[in-house]
Amino acid sequence: MRYTKITFLSMLLFLSVFIFSCSDNDSSAPVYEEGTNEYVNEWMYQQMKRYYLWNTSMSQKGSLSIFPQDYFAGLLEKGDRYSYAVHPELPETAGQSLRRKFGFDVSFFEFEAKYYAVILYVLEDSPAKRNGLKRGQLITKVEGTPLNQNNYDELYLKMTSASQLNIQTVSYTAQTGFSNLKEVSILQGYTFSQPVKYTVIEDKSKKIGYVEISHFDVGQAQLFLQTFQELKNKSITELVVDLRYNGGGDIASAAALSIILAPDIQSGSLFIKFEGNTNGGKVDQSFKEALAGNESKISFEALRGAHPSINKVYILCGKHTASASELIINNLKPYMEVITIGDKTFGKDVAGFPIEDDRISGKKGWTLYPAIYKIFNSRHEGNYSQGIDPLISVNEIQQPEVFPLGNSSEILLAKALNSITGNTAKTFSPSVKCFPISVNKSDTDFLIIH
Known part of the structure; x- marks a missing residue:
């Protein structure tokens, strides 16, 4: 990140x-x-x-x-x-987190009286990815110590503070059980720009687009334009956007995605309201103005041209969904039906920009990231500092087998597909007891304003 x-x-x-x-x-x-x-x-x-x-x-x-x-x-x-x-x-x-240092996220669960850390998300071109980690693998040991009820949180803190991570992993499927035991050593390193992944799922004569977005980077409008133009060309009629591991980022990037998604908007339609202290005052921005803040190469009209034939969007979310991702959920609501599926979001309803101490020539000083504005949608709806509750509450970890993102059997995506197609098939009862780790605020980004 x-x-x-x-x-x-x-x-x-x-x-x-x-x-x-x-x-x-x-x-x-x-x-x-x-x-x-x-x-x-x-x-x-x-x-x-x-x-x-x-x-x-x-x-x-x-x-x-x-x-x-x-x-x-x-x-x-x-x-x-x-x-x-x-x-x-x-x-x-700087904040210590697995995502920033190694490029992956975990959660913990108990299954048949044993404790595991399940790998939930692995960033592309990250130390974790380059060392073979992938979603669904289970961690059984950290630095040679097996996880148990009394030490899993301590071992998690050890992982986040390490510069080199030594873990033992194992794979699990319902068909084969546990297999493929491995020792993995990962050095702290850099993670580079992330792709936007998508697939098209056909179910009951419906064409459903699934898009996974891990972060809102500066200059991402071009990537969104390309992705959604391809989805439009494939004639999708339903859309699922996976933001469950998206901690935020650039507001212009979030505006670009919103311009593509929202039906029947104009360039001057109000997108976001900022409210600061008496120095900052109140600022309203249209979709076009928010886009122009940091996206000069892609026009509002070009993005509108990639709008697929949808009037609602299903958004997969969770406790890692923060900042610009929550903005997407909240600020699209005045313009389209937003159906959220998953867990409560992080709750970052503020925006800011970095303030650098550059008073000493040739030397970098402290950088402050203060909350500067509260943010609201065009109906002045906001105030979600405690998180946004999903319309459909679902825990993505219910079994020891955790499917890849984009797989139709993956818990949250399967729930979205069932909602779209009207499938009322019963789901399996959870067989694991989850022990989620609180999200570090360093895993989330401010909506950067310009």
């Missing part, structure tokens, strides 16, 4: 409302020696007083001598799960 660095020169849509400067401090601010905690924390305080959504309830300035990350945390509103600060030269300040 990549961070997207956005300069303030690109925030053209907001210049008519207010002017922000990342490096300017109040003229009355004291002057401290460069590089000291006081120097950094004074800057942090001034930026937060200017930009932070909840700036009026911030604590007093307090001691400026403490470590900047701790100082930043002390400024946050109680219950703020979104805002964070990182330093590029201090890796320990």
